[in-house]
Amino acid sequence: MSKIFDWQLVFTEIPALLKYLPVTLNLTVIALVIGWAVGLLIAFVKIRNIPVLRQICSLFVSIVRGTPIIVQLYLTYFGIPIALKYYNYYNGTDFNVNGVPPIIFAIVALGLNQSAFDSETIRAAIQSVEKGQVEAAKSLGMNGFQIFRRVLFPQAVTVAIPSLGNSLIGLVKGTSLAFTCSVVEITAQGKILAGSSYRYFEIYCSLALVYWVLTIFVERLFAYIEKKMSVPEQVTVLKGGAVNERN
Amino acid sequence: MSAIEIRGLSKKYGENIVLDKVNLTINKGDVVAIIGPSGTGKSTLLRSINLLEKPEEGSVIINNREISLTTKSSKEKLELRRYTEMVFQQFNLFKNRTALENVMEGLVVVKNLKKNEARELAIKHLQKVGMGDRLFHYPRHLSGGQQQRVAIARALAMDPRLLLMDEPTSALDPELVSEVLTTIRNAAKEGNTILLVTHEMNFVKNVANRILFLENGRIVADGTPKEIFDNPKNERLKEFLVKIHMLESPDFTI
Ligand SMILES: Nc1ncnc2c1ncn2[C@@H]1O[C@H](COP(=O)(O)OP(=O)(O)O)[C@@H](O)[C@H]1O
Ligand SMILES: [Mg+2]
Numbered sequence: 001m002s003k004i005f006d007w008q009l010v011f012t013e014i015p016a017l018l019k020y021l022p023v024t025l026n027l028t029v030i031a032l033v034i035g036w037a038v039g040l041l042i043a044f045v046k047i048r049n050i051p052v053l054r055q056i057c058s059l060f061v062s063i064v065r066g067t068p069i070i071v072q073l074y075l076t077y078f079g080i081p082i083a084l085k086y087y088n089y090y091n092g093t094d095f096n097v098n099g100v101p102p103i104i105f106a107i108v109a110l111g112l113n114q115s116a117f118d119s120e121t122i123r124a125a126i127q128s129v130e131k132g133q134v135e136a137a138k139s140l141g142m143n144g145f146q147i148f149r150r151v152l153f154p155q156a157v158t159v160a161i162p163s164l165g166n167s168l169i170g171l172v173k174g175t176s177l178a179f180t181c182s183v184v185e186i187t188a189q190g191k192i193l194a195g196s197s198y199r200y201f202e203i204y205c206s207l208a209l210v211y212w213v214l215t216i217f218v219e220r221l222f223a224y225i226e227k228k229m230s231v232p233e234q235v236t237v238l239k240g241g242a243v244n245e246r247n
Numbered sequence: 248m249s250a251i252e253i254r255g256l257s258k259k260y261g262e263n264i265v266l267d268k269v270n271l272t273i274n275k276g277d278v279v280a281i282i283g284p285s286g287t288g289k290s291t292l293l294r295s296i297n298l299l300e301k302p303e304e305g306s307v308i309i310n311n312r313e314i315s316l317t318t319k320s321s322k323e324k325l326e327l328r329r330y331t332e333m334v335f336q337q338f339n340l341f342k343n344r345t346a347l348e349n350v351m352e353g354l355v356v357v358k359n360l361k362k363n364e365a366r367e368l369a370i371k372h373l374q375k376v377g378m379g380d381r382l383f384h385y386p387r388h389l390s391g392g393q394q395q396r397v398a399i400a401r402a403l404a405m406d407p408r409l410l411l412m413d414e415p416t417s418a419l420d421p422e423l424v425s426e427v428l429t430t431i432r433n434a435a436k437e438g439n440t441i442l443l444v445t446h447e448m449n450f451v452k453n454v455a456n457r458i459l460f461l462e463n464g465r466i467v468a469d470g471t472p473k474e475i476f477d478n479p480k481n482e483r484l485k486e487f488l489v490k491i492h493m494l495e496s497p498d499f500t501i
Contacts, residue, residue, distance in 0.1 A: 132339035135299055136398075140353035140405060141329040143321065150356055155343050231343060231385045238380045 009202040010209070016193055017206055023103070023185040024214075027175040030107050032168060035114025042119035043126060057119070064116035069109070073180045076109040077102075106178035110171060117167050125160035126152050158229045165222030169215050176211070186210060249308075250275040250440040251296075251331075251409050256305030256316060258291055258464075265291045266302065267464040273409065273442060278435045280451040281444045282475075283461035284487060289444045292461070293411045296442075297333050298324050309408055329357065332402035334412040338394040340386040346373060346397045347382040353405050372400040376430045392423030396430050403434060410434065412443040428454075448493050452476060460484045 042057045064072065081097045088095055129152050137147045176187035184192070187207060194203040249272050258266040265288040273279055281289050294300040295316060296307065305316040309330045314323050340349050350369035354360045360368070373379050376396040386394050395415055402410055415431065416424045428450050435441055435454055445451060451458060451472065458475040460468035460483075468481045476493060479485045488494035 130339070130342075132335060132337050133341055136333070136335065136339040136341070136401075137352075138299060139297055139328060139331075139333040140401075141325050141357040142353075143325060146356050150352065151341060158343065231387060235345075235384050235388050237384075238382060 006199065006202055009199055010205045013193060013199075013203050013206045014210065017186050017189055017203075017210055020184060020186045020189040021210070023183065024172075024175050027103065027106055027110060027178055027183070027185060028168075028172050031110035031114055031171060031175075034107065034111030035118050035167075035171070036122075036164075038112065038115035039118035039122050042115060043123035046119070046123050047126060060112075061116045061119060064113055069113055069174055070177050070180060072113055073106065073109045073177055076112075077105045077181045080105055080108065102182045103178075105181040106175070106183045109181070110174055110178070113174070114167065114171050117170075118164060121160050121163040121167065122156065125156035125163075128159050129155045154229075158226070161222060161226045161229065165218065165226075168222070169218055172214055172218060173211060248275050249273065250277070252308040253296065254306050254308070256292070256295055256302055258288070258295055258300060258302040258305075265464050266295065268304070269464070269466060271459070271466065273440060275440055276438045277457055278441045278443065278455045279457045279459060280455035281442070281459045281461050282446075282448070282451065282487075283459075284490075287461050288464045289461055290413050293333065293413050293442065293444060296409070297331050297411055298327060299333070329405070330408045332405050332407035332410055334395070334398050334402050334410065334415050336414045336418050338386070338391070338398045338418070340394055340398055340401070342386050345383045345385055346378055346389070346400075349386075349397055350401045350404050353401065358405070369400070369404055372404040373397065375403075375433065376400045377426070390423060391419045392426045395419065395427045399427075399430050399434065403439065408440065410439050410441045412441060412445070414444050414446070416445065416447060446491070448476075448491065460487065462487075 042061065045053045045057050080100065084095050084097050084100070087093060088097075133151055133155075134147055137151045142150065175185055178185050179188040179191070190203045190207045194200040197203070251273050253269060253271040256266050256269040256271075257264070269292060281292065283289055291300055295302045295305070298316065302316045307314050307316060307327060309327070312326070314327050318324060318327075340346075341352060344352065347366070347369055350372055351362075351365045354365035354368060355362060358365075370379065370382065373382060376399055378393060378396055378400065381389065381393065384393075386397075389397065399415070412431065416427050419427060424447070428447060431441070431443070432450075432454050443455070453472075455472060458468075458470060458472055459466050460475065460481065462483055468475060468479065468484045474480075475484070476488065479488060479494065485494060489496045
């Protein structure tokens with residue numbers, strides 16, 4: 001009788017999965033950048049209370065939060081080609097609807113999903129910085145951009161990092177749904193491998209291991225960043241005024 | 248020579264007229280204290296000069312330039328803010344920066360000084376306020392009095408034409424008040440022009456050379472400490488001084 005559970009296969013299949021790790025990482029990183037950038041814009045619109053845009057952003061966030069990510073992936077997968085067809089029709093252009101690489105759909109869906117969730121974190125983090133510090137910066141003569149870059153942003157990042165880290169872990173795992181847009185990343189590759197060897201359970205164990213390690217890495221990375229950015233617990237008094245301390 | 252001239256400054260919140268066409272000229276090197284009951288617009292006056300509030304009317308002449316306090320131009324706003332610096336009741340240091348970085352911030356970002364120049368200047372000012380041994384302390388590692396001294400160094404490092412201070416010792420534990428008052432006294436001795444709101448009457452008596460009594464958005468009395476404390480003419484001022492025990496009430500004098 002052949003083995004019921006071939007545990008060695010769990011490890012020997014990992015290299016075949018890892019061939020598609022770059023796709024998973026690409027999806028993650030690009031969606032993350034889109035998520036943070038758009039999330040920051042949404043946060044900005046909400047903080048500035050810009051009419052019309054504010055309502056649009058709220059509606060967008062509400063829809064994204066209120067629908068499953070897999071549905072959002074299907075919506076972009078079928079929605080972007082339709083939008084493109086309309087665009088071609090009204091502008092007389094000739095964009096090739098079938099020429100869009102599938103990964104684009106997944107990136108758009110995952111990125112926008114991420115932005116909706118991260119926008120709230122970013123907004124709360126920016127607003128957690130005391131108003132008094134902004135007044136002090138104004139009083140020094142800083143302009144709006146300088147105040148954001150020098151006072152609000154660095155402190156908001158420190159506050160937001162733990163939540164953004166959690167949300168990134170969600171994104172890493174969310175990329176496993178990209179197969180709905182016919183993207184082959186590690187999960188899709190796992191399915192393909194399992195389909196030919198019928199060793200479904202072993203390969204899903206390998207997949208689980210890969211995601212787990214990836215997640216631990218992200219967790220550690222964010223814990224490290226958090227520690228790096230936080231104000232140290234203790235500092236020492238300088239002896240004799242220690243003016244020549246140059247670093 | 249006047250350091251700053253404020254003309255026709257008016258500010259209201261809804262129906263509540265907080266500042267009523269205030270005119271005020273402050274001479275260079277003067278230490279002007281504003282006293283008055285709470286809620287009479289002392290903070291609003293200081294904050295309007297620095298455009299942290301938006302007055303309805305008024306203008307300021309500073310450095311031979313007249314700038315409207317209702318200006319929409321962000322260039323003019325920044326210009327006015329660069330001539331004046333504010334020291335706040337709650338210190339408002341940047342929490343993510345060391346004492347040294349707090350003082351360097353404006354020098355590097357606003358005045359575009361080179362890092363090492365800014366650093367030297369910042370250290371000089373921190374030493375003046377007695378914080379030379381705590382350059383690398385973050386605000387959370389400093390007592391209230393120490394934070395306020397760093398905030399004063401941060402303001403003075405910018406070399407303002409006018410230093411605005413809004414109750415700089417009101418948030419401090421009593422035993423920390425005197426170190427900050429000493430710092431302010433030194434800043435005054437060095438010739439800085441200061442407009443200060445405070446309830447420390449003995450300090451005012453000794454350090455200010457001019458006192459304004461503000462009530463209901465108007466400057467009701469304006470004089471030297473002697474004129475204000477020893478020989479108050481205005482009835483409202485007398486009542487106020489009695490309330491704060493700086494003047495004996497006629498009821499008690501037999
Ligand atoms: N943001 C605000 N909105 C409405 N009213 C305000 C606001 N800030 C201050 N006031 C009112 O303006 C008046 C003057 O306030 P303030 O300048 O802080 O007084 P002071 O510093 O002399 O105690 C008070 O009556 C206060 O209630
Ligand atoms: Mg006040």
